[in-house]
Amino acid sequence: MAPIRNITILGGGTSGWMAAAVLVRAFKPGLCTVRLIESEDIGIVGVGEATLPQVRDFNTFLGLDEPEFMRATNATFKLGIEFRGWGMSGSYHHPFGVHGQSAGGIPFHQLWLRARTFMDPGPIEDYSFPIRLARESRFDFPIEDPKSIRSTYAYAYHFDAVLYARYLRQWCEARGVQRIEGKVTGVNQNPETGFVETLTLENGETVGGDLFIDCSGFRAVIAGQTLNSGWEDWTPWLPCDRALAVPTERTEDLTPYTRATAREAGWTWRIPLQHRTGNGYVFSSRFTTEDRAREVLLGALDARAQAEPRLLRFQAGRRTASWTKNVIALGLASGFLEPLESTSIYLSQIALTFLMRLMPDARFDPALADEFNRLIDIEYERVRDFLILHYHANTGSSGPLWDYVRSMDVPDSLKAKMEMFRHRGHVPHYKDGLFSPASWIAVFMGQDVTPQAYDRQADALSQEALTRYLKDLKRKIDTNLAVLPSHADFVAGHCFDPKAAEAAHV
Secondary structure (H helix, E strand, O other): OOOOOEEEEEOOHHHHHHHHHHHHHHOOOOOOEEEEEEOOOOOOOOOOOEOOOHHHHHHHHHOOOHHHHHHHHOOEEEOEEEEEOOOOOOEEEEEOEOOOOOEOOEOHHHHHHHHOOOOOOOOHHHHOHHHHHHHOOEOOOOOOOOOOHHHOEOOEEEOOHHHHHHHHHHHHHOOOOEEEEOOEEEEEEOOOOOOEEEEEEOOOOEEEOOEEEEOOHHHOOOOOOOOOOOEEEOOOOOOOOEEEEEEEEOOOOOOOOEEEEEEOOEEEEEEEOOOEEEEEEEEOOOOOOHHHHHHHHHHHOOOOEOOOOEEEEOOOEEEOOOEEOOEEEOHHHOEEOOHHHOOHHHHHHHHHHHHHHOOOOOOOOHHHHHHHHHHHHHHHHHHHHHHHHHHHOOOOOOOHHHHHHHHOOOOHHHHHHHHHHHHHOOOOOOOOOOOOHHHHHHHHHHOOOOOOOOOHHHHHOOHHHHHHHHHHHHHHHHHHHOOOOEHHHHHHHHOOOHHHHHHHOO
């Protein structure tokens, strides 16, 4: 059994350098050579500035120092996403945490649903510590005591994706990853097996490898253009196919959450960093023009633009096989799902986790590729269904796009989830991967998908006991919130970059 000795990554950017970092961290020096080919002349997409809490596991695996990493990438903390214009209430939060705390094993939202049958408990978001924390623009690290309300959340980061890739590059090169500057002009396959043997660069140099990781973005130079790995188009469910991105000056309002605001033909994002704010408009060219989208985006900014909006074109979907022969497609070469739930970096991260678990030897057992592709399919389809839910269940916006998505036929897997929730508020439970029950509850509740009844387990508490429980929960949240610092002060004390302060004029 011959082990893999040479791995070649095509493409830098976030996914390419994440792959290099995982490989150089996992393999002992001398066991495997990791090379990365990229060209300074080819830009990176670099708009994946909002992350999920799982990115902390990635950084921990590498042993990154959090304050150093945050200073290097001008990062801020993220407690979740605020959605504006997606539900009838005007605004709701998808937190990285739960609503309330369960009692006697009974999920909190079931208790809240029952309370509504005999009292007005107020909005369910009032019982979520991370949502209240986000709304008040405060931040502190969660604590480990499971009895504490301050243990009911996690956090992620907003960061400059270009700086993150640069930071990982420095980290990788210091540990032996060889970076090769150049453009690939040819992919050379074994004439009998079709396996990729070498890549030819513009200067005539060839770079070989046992395993190739295609991080060449939407071009998918190896997986798509050479191996013709199929593409499954999800545009009928996710019709947005363009994005305009523009940075603005930082504002005083350093919110610890991403904001996603529904617009006439899509939605805009707002991501606060230490030195600037990232903004963008994801829209469908079927329902608006690029000129109108630019007008909508610029009209929505809350600070002066630092550049002209940059246009990105994409198609929602995925490769039908992310692992083909000895090539693994990663990042945008593997698939694309719009950044409504900040899943781009996560999908690269989880693919790398699966790769390390299923790392082949030189025989490339097809069973490993089959299992890898099966796991990737599950991840992509879960994210797809979750994103479709936001559009299909939108009750807060009007216009041709929203009329279309509300009436479209959605995947059976999503129909089943929605019916299950409408019946008695039950939500899917996964052992691994995205998304947790708390995430589904947040979006269902926020977008007015209302259960017809509650789980009868909630009857275990008397009306008097449940009333006291809710009152005590609110008191605990108020008491704990009052002693926590603002997000801006916390960033200033933990990881502030003086250069970012100079750039932001703060």
